[in-house]
Amino acid sequence: MRGLVIVIGAVLALVAPGCGGGGQRLVDAAIFAEATDTFGPRDVLVDPDAQIAWTNVDSEPHSITPDVAGDGPDSAAAFPNGIGPGQTFYWRVPAAAAPGTRYFYHCRFHGQAGNGQNFGNGMVGVVRVR
Numbered sequence: 001m002r003g004l005v006i007v008i009g010a011v012l013a014l015v016a017p018g019c020g021g022g023g024q025r026l027v028d029a030a031i032f033a034e035a036t037d038t039f040g041p042r043d044v045l046v047d048p049d050a051q052i053a054w055t056n057v058d059s060e061p062h063s064i065t066p067d068v069a070g071d072g073p074d075s076a077a078a079f080p081n082g083i084g085p086g087q088t089f090y091w092r093v094p095a096a097a098a099p100g101t102r103y104f105y106h107c108r109f110h111g112q113a114g115n116g117q118n119f120g121n122g123m124v125g126v127v128r129v130r
C-alpha cells in the first residue's frame with residue numbers, strides 16, 4: 001500500500017486574533033495520499049505573508065520540495081527524511097511576494113519537478129499568490 005497523496009487538504013483557516021489589526025492567515029493544506037497520487041488540493045491561492053500548513057494524513061512520508069531550488073516551500077530542512085505521518089510542515093509566503101507569483105513544488109518521493117512555470121509530474125502542487 002502506498003498512499004500517496006499528501007493531503008494538502010483543506011484550505012483555509014484564518015486566524016490570529018490579532019494584535020493591532022493585522023491578523024495572520026493560516027492556510028491548512030493536507031497531504032492525503034491513497035488512491036490519488038497527487039496533493040489535494042494541489043493548487044492553493046493565498047495572500048502574501050499567509051502561513052500554510054501541510055499535514056501528512058497518509059501512512060508514509062512525503063515532502064514539499066520546490067521545483068526551483070531555493071524558491072518556495074521546502075520541507076527538507078525541517079524534515080530531512082520526509083514529512084512523516086501525522087506531521088505538519090509550515091511555510092510562510094514571503095510578505096513581499098508579488099501578486100501572481102507561483103511557487104510550484106513536488107514530492108521528492110512521488111513526483112518530479114516542472115520547469116517553474118508548469119506542473120511537473122506525479123505528486124505536485126502550486127501555491128499561487130493573489
Ligand SMILES: [Cu+2]
Pocket residue numbers: 004006061062063107108109110111123
Ligand atoms: Cu509523496
